[in-house]
Amino acid sequence: MPSVTSTPTAGTAALADATASDAALRRFLHGLPGVDAVGLEARAAMLGTRSIKTTAKAYAIDLAISMIDLTTLEGADTAGKVRSLSAKGRRPDPTDPETPKVAAICVYPDMVATAKEALAGSGVKVASVATAFPAGRAALPVKLADTRDAVAAGADEIDMVIDRGAFLSGRYLQVFEEIRAVKEACAREDGSAARLKVIFETGELSTYDNIRRACWLAMLAGADFIKTSTGKVGVNATPPNTLLLMEAARDFHAATGTRIGVKPAGGIRTTKDAVKYLVMVNETLGEDWLSNEWFRFGASSLLNDLLMQRQKLRTGRYSGPDYVTVD
């Protein structure tokens, strides 16, 4: 199977030059090979046709559960809701203690302390959106304060949104500097740092070429994770745009040796969808990425479907929504 992209041959040194000035960055990003849209969509569709059954399915379901960033990002979030979601994250299926924990609970910054407390000792991480999520329309100092707040409250991971307005206007260096600044704000006093996920909101970037540019921009700026979307717009994670992110991460790894995580978010609701993404990870990035260290699902209702499928595999009977929590 020929790869859809040609791997950029730029070495680490050349990449450093790329970010030297606005003009150099623009030259680099616009010099990335164009995306073959038809090929990308065909490849994503083809990877979605694999039939995953029995033991492989059981493995995929458990892996997918362990990769979930269980998310609640609503204006109506209360401390109680965050606590109950945290309880669910620690023990997704109380009827079966073998069920793996989710990777993280994803909340707004003001709920980080609540989630942290509820998850203490469980190993489940707390992720917080920041930087004026989901629009990202705020001044840089506000975004940085937002980030520092979340980190200070104990967030293990920060999900930032890029300034799509600046990106679409072609002010790439501004976006680059902003990601850099947020990355610095992720540092803790003890020298460690929260992991930074950069959200592109692919649904607002219009073209696949733009998505590829955004990926490289974020990876050059020091993102630990690249993430498709906020879940707040019409088009969220789709197999083609997630595949594009994965290919960018693969190419970046080949060029620099640095490993970047990928997180599709929004619109992934069924086990079938989740398994398709896992197939895509395996085929594009390889087995090394098949852990929650390097791949996550941003989702809320997906977990219930995974649990129902898990119950089906365990008992042989189809389960129903009466046997999982109402979130």
Added chain:
Amino acid sequence: MSEQDERATKAAGKAAKTKPKAKGAKAGAAAEVTATGRLSVLKTYKLFVGGKFPRSESGRVYEVTDSEGNWLANAPLASRKDARDAVVAARKAFGGWSGATAYNRGQVLYRVAEMLEGRREQFVGEVADAEGLSRAKAAEQVDAAVDRWVWYAGWTDKVAQVAGGANPVAGPYFNLSTPEPTGIVAVLAPQDSSFLGLVSVLAPAIATGNTVVAVAAERAPLPALSLAEVLATSDVPGGVVNLLSGRAAELGPPLAAHQDVNAIDLTGADAELARELEIAAADNLKRVVRPGLTSDWAVEPGLERMLAYLETKTVWHPTGSLGAAGSAY
């Protein structure tokens, strides 16, 4: 069209001229030519799930023959995954359908009768073929089925008076019992009456606000699959009725064991299968209707098929004065 197909069509044309009713020919291979010289347009029968007409997820079909063994059509051979999808569709439709007013449900059911009346001839033909009846006998069955829809349409807003009401209690309370639909009803439709029998088990379940996943008569599923087309064009929300064709022995077990199905009608199961399914159904305490509840489909039914899928909700409400001011509330 390949050369071979063309030759086959020409040959079929010749055959049709000499013998206009070329019954039993495998029409899947080459289109038959009718007596008037037109190519016959054969119908692809499909499942009815969530208001849509999908083929079986498994891609399988089976041959449906008339009572003399002549080929009629290929019907989809539904798999357990089709059953699962149908249950998901039925669950999705349940909120809207059970929440609709009884009056509205009555109107919708009456509309089904209206639509059925308009396609009477088609159903007479299908029932006659399926059950080996004369056209007159088949017409009786279809008319009875239309009347049965009307009968159940009338019951939608009356069954609550029979199954519920005010209970006398020794205290200052109103005590009211109201019947509520139990949820998703899986129906194994009767094997001996492909159309009237199906309507007689389907209509009572949806009249009271349940949603249904029905498995049509195994050997004669065509009237049921055509009924789906009537339901799709008569204001019945998608997912309220889902119709599958296939083997009762294959589709029954996953439906009986399904944790999200609330009741099961075993009318179409033989004694051995019914026993097995009733055991599986006990796991989540499904309502079970055993085979043999109705012996003659032509006789006007009683209420038992409606009452079988109802749960009773009882509300206590204080009456009389509640405070010093004498307020009743």
